[in-house]
Amino acid sequence: MNHHVKPMTLIKEIDYGTPSPEITDATKMVTLEIDGQEITVAEGTSIMNAAMQLGIQIPKLCATDSLDAWGSCRLCLCEIEGRRGTPASCTTPVAPGIKVTTQNPRLANIRRGVMELYISDHPLDCLTCGANGDCELQDMAGAVGLREVRYGYDGENHVFAKRADGQANDMFKPKDGSNPYFQFDPSKCIVCSRCVRACEEVQGTFALTIDGRGFASHVSAGMDEEFLASECVSCGACVQACPTATLIEKSVLDLGQPEHSVVTTCAYCGVGCSFKAEMRGEEVARMVPYKDGGANEGHSCVKGRFAFGYATHKERVLTPMIREKITDAWQVVSWDEAIDYAAKRLKETQAKYGKDSIGGITSSRTTNEEVYAVQRMVRAAFNTNNIDTCARVCHSPTGYGLKQTFGESAGTQDFKSVDKTDVILLVGANPTDAHPVFGSRMKKRLREGAKLIVVDPRRIELVRSPHVEAAYHLQLQPSTNVAIMNAIGHVIATENLIDRKFVKRRCEPTDFFRWEEFIKRPENSPEALEPITGVPAEQVREAARLYATGGNAAIYYGLGVTEHSQGSTMVMAMANIAMATGNIGREGVGVNPLRGQNNVQGSCDMGSFPHELPGYRHVSVPETRAVFEKEWNVKLAAEPGLRIPNMFDAASDGSFMGLFIQGEDIAQSDPNTHHVEHALSSMDIVIVQDLFLNETAAFAHVFLPGTSFLEKDGTFTNAERRINRVRKVMREKQGMPEWEVVSRIATAMGHPMRYNNAAEIMDEIARLTPTFEGVSFDRIDELGSIQWPCNEEHPTGTPVMHTEEFTRGKGRFMLTGFVPTAERSNRNFPLILTTGRILAHYNVGAQTRRTDNVAWHPEDILEIHSSDAELRGIKTGMKVSLASRVGATTLTAKISDRMPPGVVYTTFHHPVTGANVITTDNSDWATNCPEYKVTAVQVTVSNHPSEWQAEWQEREVENKRIGKEKKLEPAE
Numbered sequence: 006m007n008h009h010v011k012p013m014t015l016i017k018e019i020d021y022g023t024p025s026p027e028i029t030d031a032t033k034m035v036t037l038e039i040d041g042q043e044i045t046v047a048e049g050t051s052i053m054n055a056a057m058q059l060g061i062q063i064p065k066l067c068a069t070d071s072l073d074a075w076g077s078c079r080l081c082l083c084e085i086e087g088r089r090g091t092p093a094s095c096t097t098p099v100a101p102g103i104k105v106t107t108q109n110p111r112l113a114n115i116r117r118g119v120m121e122l123y124i125s126d127h128p129l130d131c132l133t134c135g136a137n138g139d140c141e142l143q144d145m146a147g148a149v150g151l152r153e154v155r156y157g158y159d160g161e162n163h164v165f166a167k168r169a170d171g172q173a174n175d176m177f178k179p180k181d182g183s184n185p186y187f188q189f190d191p192s193k194c195i196v197c198s199r200c201v202r203a204c205e206e207v208q209g210t211f212a213l214t215i216d217g218r219g220f221a222s223h224v225s226a227g228m229d230e231e232f233l234a235s236e237c238v239s240c241g242a243c244v245q246a247c248p249t250a251t252l253i254e255k256s257v258l259d260l261g262q263p264e265h266s267v268v269t270t271c272a273y274c275g276v277g278c279s280f281k282a283e284m285r286g287e288e289v290a291r292m293v294p295y296k297d298g299g300a301n302e303g304h305s306c307v308k309g310r311f312a313f314g315y316a317t318h319k320e321r322v323l324t325p326m327i328r329e330k331i332t333d334a335w336q337v338v339s340w341d342e343a344i345d346y347a348a349k350r351l352k353e354t355q356a357k358y359g360k361d362s363i364g365g366i367t368s369s370r371t372t373n374e375e376v377y378a379v380q381r382m383v384r385a386a387f388n389t390n391n392i393d394t395c396a397r398v399c400h401s402p403t404g405y406g407l408k409q410t411f412g413e414s415a416g417t418q419d420f421k422s423v424d425k426t427d428v429i430l431l432v433g434a435n436p437t438d439a440h441p442v443f444g445s446r447m448k449k450r451l452r453e454g455a456k457l458i459v460v461d462p463r464r465i466e467l468v469r470s471p472h473v474e475a476a477y478h479l480q481l482q483p484s485t486n487v488a489i490m491n492a493i494g495h496v497i498a499t500e501n502l503i504d505r506k507f508v509k510r511r512c513e514p515t516d517f518f519r520w521e522e523f524i525k526r527p528e529n530s531p532e533a534l535e536p537i538t539g540v541p542a543e544q545v546r547e548a549a550r551l552y553a554t555g556g557n558a559a560i561y562y563g564l565g566v567t568e569h570s571q572g573s574t575m576v577m578a579m580a581n582i583a584m585a586t587g588n589i590g591r592e593g594v595g596v597n598p599l600r601g602q603n604n605v606q607g608s609c610d611m612g613s614f615p616h617e618l619p620g621y622r623h624v625s626v627p628e629t630r631a632v633f634e635k636e637w638n639v640k641l642a643a644e645p646g647l648r649i650p651n652m653f654d655a656a657s658d659g660s661f662m663g664l665f666i667q668g669e670d671i672a673q674s675d676p677n678t679h680h681v682e683h684a685l686s687s688m689d690i691v692i693v694q695d696l697f698l699n700e701t702a703a704f705a706h707v708f709l710p711g712t713s714f715l716e717k718d719g720t721f722t723n724a725e726r727r728i729n730r731v732r733k734v735m736r737e738k739q740g741m742p743e744w745e746v747v748s749r750i751a752t753a754m755g756h757p758m759r760y761n762n763a764a765e766i767m768d769e770i771a772r773l774t775p776t777f778e779g780v781s782f783d784r785i786d787e788l789g790s791i792q793w794p795c796n797e798e799h800p801t802g803t804p805v806m807h808t809e810e811f812t813r814g815k816g817r818f819m820l821t822g823f824v825p826t827a828e829r830s831n832r833n834f835p836l837i838l839t840t841g842r843i844l845a846h847y848n849v850g851a852q853t854r855r856t857d858n859v860a861w862h863p864e865d866i867l868e869i870h871s872s873d874a875e876l877r878g879i880k881t882g883m884k885v886s887l888a889s890r891v892g893a894t895t896l897t898a899k900i901s902d903r904m905p906p907g908v909v910y911t912t913f914h915h916p917v918t919g920a921n922v923i924t925t926d927n928s929d930w931a932t933n934c935p936e937y938k939v940t941a942v943q944v945t946v947s948n949h950p951s952e953w954q955a956e957w958q959e960r961e962v963e964n965k966r967i968g969k970e971k972k973l974e975p976a977e
């Protein structure tokens with residue numbers, strides 16, 4: 006069977022009209038008759054949905070199965086034997102024994118009348134309309150047999166700018182094209198309110214309303230604002246819900262209606278949304294979220310839905326290039342030449358400096374199969390364990406912390422689990438910006454009444470927005486996470502809130518008692534820690550009580566937890582309180598990292614760490630090595646290799662001289678840019694595999710052009726351990742899959758590595774990795790997606806982990822003493838800078854800045870508290886200088902009370918900002934994850950440089966002279 010491309014050609018998914026109720030063991034089933042056919046469905050199902058299950062399509066306009074029934078268009082009427090009138094089938098639930106008629110002359114007549122009214126106020130430009138071929142209004146006109154429209158446009162209408170008498174038509178509203186990705190043409194609107202409901206129910210933004218009454222009613226993005234200026238976050242839910250061409254993607258207007266589609270996975274964040282790439286030939290007409298997508302269930306955010314243009318951006322490099330020295334010009338070569346050259350120089354470097362003088366870095370942006378290929382090349386062809394991943398700089402503490410306590414380096418729940426949560430403890434994460442589709446899901450649960458505790462130095466949107474409000478916002482000082490979590494643990498332990506039955510049954514007793522004794526100590530009390538955290542003790546106590554006693558409680562966290570010197574400690578502190586309160590091992594609870602990049606989970610699973618083979622198994626265990634040695638026919642090194650920072654140190658020392666870098670701009674995203682640049686320029690051979698000539702490529706000798714996600718065949722694993730298929734929708738623009746390039750280099754170096762397709766790589770992973778045992782492309786195609794572990798015991802995967810026992814057997818409480826960070830504010834750098842993301846952009850913006858997402862957030866903004874601003878004479882809109890111990894940059898300031906005094910905040914989507922300031926030598930004690938979230942800084946009005954700034958500038962000149970690695974710092 007050819008696994009290579011498995012297009013799913015469907016364009017339209019079945020629309021059942023109304024949501025289908027969840028069926029559980031407790032669900033009552035109802036049997037009824039529709040048009041003479043008997044059917045049994047779950048109680049609460051609408052007649053419309055039940056009819057659709059029989060294949061009977063009742064005409065409809067205002068109903069769609071992603072939204073609750075509304076009942077406004079009156080097209081879906083039916084008759085029920087023995088009942089009067091013609092009820093709407095979308096709002097009428099099934100009942101036992103009823104007999105429904107969906108079609109007869111009377112119903113047909115009423116429907117035609119309804120349609121006639123709609124059409125009489127609708128432009129009849131179907132042939133030239135962008136939705137031609139995808140318009141439900143057109144379909145319904147056909148379905149009800151509309152043959153004539155008796156009313157003209159002489160009276161009131163929304164179609165023409167001028168009335169028949171030549172006067173201006175007040176009802177008419179012009180097109181709004183302000184959003185870069187979709188157009189709003191009110192003349193085509195049938196006021197079905199699907200868009201308004203989608204924005205409320207699915208996205209949770211409430212940007213749209215129906216203004217006016219009766220005939221004058223119309224859709225408005227708030228006070229008749231343009232879409233771009235409104236609250237709209239451009240998720241696309243309204244566009245998807247709109248049955249007409251009123252809301253339509255500009256790409257469809259440009260390219261025409263798609264003719265086939267392929268289901269694939271978004272390549273941006275760790276939510277891992279499934280999309281139908283709707284195609285015209287090899288061009289993407291639009292990306293539409295896939296209703297059966299396990300992670301997103303038909304929802305999307307602006308990035309996955311619209312920001313795919315970077316994949317075909319003109320700056321992409323499509324030919325391999327080589328050069329002798331980094332000062333030489335690039336030379337375009339054939340694939341064969343580039344591969345041979347890379348292999349030759351890697352071997353030369355090993356011959357000169359030893360086997361362990363080279364290594365590789367994998368990327369969390371690429372597929373599991375591509376990552377696996379790189380780690381195999383490094384371990385088997387380079388014969389060293391010098392392999393690490395960029396996950397080192399974001400979620401390595403998650404892996405460490407959860408492995409220590411639960412025995413598995415991954416989040417415990419699926420996203421759906423949040424629907425059963427009563428208390429959400431959200432720590433150092435901003436899901437509405439960074440994980441928007443999960444953020445919408447969380448908001449929905451909060452609107453249903455779940456309680457929220459936010460632990461964050463910044464008042465994120467979820468703390469207070471029109472429809473969601475947190476019960477507690479523990480606004481702690483940056484870097485005091487562990488202190489606050491210990492204080493919460495202290496309250497749980499001293500106020501008798503421990504779930505002793507759970508702890509006794511599921512956890513190691515000795516470790517628990519040790520923890521209990523430790524956490525109960527007075528120094529861990531909220532009162533003792535208040536001066537450190539800045540959070541009133543009583544608030545901490547109340548939040549702790551809510552977490553422990555409010556029903557199902559779940560922890561969700563992000564980089565605000567991990568990117569700290571105590572990142573691993575904090576992960577363990579959260580695992581401790583989850584175990585202490587029995588909030589683990591079932592739906593609605595758990596400890597869940599929100600992963601930044603699309604395949605962070607997968608790249609870690611695939612054996613990207615220097616000490617672990619795929620499946621998190623230590624390289625020092627002979628039995629584990631033996632499995633791989635047999636498959637690969639090579640003897641493997643038993644000692645862990647170098648981590649990224651050690652690679653750089655060794656490069657500066659002259660002992661690490663060759664590096665293969667897969668899809669990762671380390672010169673830009675790693676801490677201490679100068680150090681990284683020095684290390685890279687010290688090496689004999691640097692190979693970069695990427696889409697664009699990034700900053701790192703400036704130090705490379707070989708550039709191997711990469712493929713975008715639209716050209717890849719493989720899998721990504723999201724934050725819920727869900728393995729999703731990435732399917733190729735167009736040929737590789739540079740001519741070769743990335744895994745093949747890697748395999749060829751390995752082969753040229755003497756380790757034969759041959760795969761016919763990506764499916765074979767997954768088969769190898771499954772053979773060698775117990776948690777992936779049951780995974781194959783065929784199996785994923787069959788099930789849609791699979792959450793690992795997937796093996797004999799769990800043949801369809803594992804949505805919720807640790808249900809009966811922990812992966813490590815008994816859960817292990819760990820001691821989590823609070824140690825303040827070494828990064829302190831002082832006289833010269835009196836403020837603490839913390840960072841985050843904004844919805845429209847992604848990381849350093851290499852992709853999103855190459856799309857129309859630049860319409861939002863054209864620059865990084867520095868948020869500063871009014872008291873800090875006043876002290877410095879700073880006003881919103883002013884250019885300010887932001888300086889840390891290692892550099893300075895200029896930003897526009899915005900006065901904001903989202904942070905406490907003493908803390909400033911910015912996003913780092915524009916490379917120059919981050920590289921110049923966020924530089925830290927501090928890192929997580931266990932995993933070396935850099936402490937990006939805490940940097941001591943000073944902020945000044947930029948055209949009035951202060952004394953120390955002048956001094957810093959002088960020193961910078963001196964630094965340049967004496968060499969970047971021996972940096973001078975301004976005197977304290």
Ligand code: SF4
Pocket residue numbers: 200203204208210211212213236237238239240241242243244
């Ligand atoms: S794009 Fe999303 S946020 Fe914007 S109006 Fe539509 S549904 Fe609301």
Ligand code: SF4
Pocket residue numbers: 193194195196197198199200201224246247248249251252
């Ligand atoms: S814009 Fe579309 S979805 Fe919204 S009310 Fe008009 S026709 Fe319905």
Ligand code: SF4
Pocket residue numbers: 271272273274275276277278301305306307308309310440441442443
């Ligand atoms: S939430 Fe994440 S995975 Fe989903 S569409 Fe947005 S960026 Fe893509």
Ligand code: FES
Pocket residue numbers: 064065066067068075076077078079080081082093094095096
């Ligand atoms: S589809 Fe039922 S009333 Fe509109």
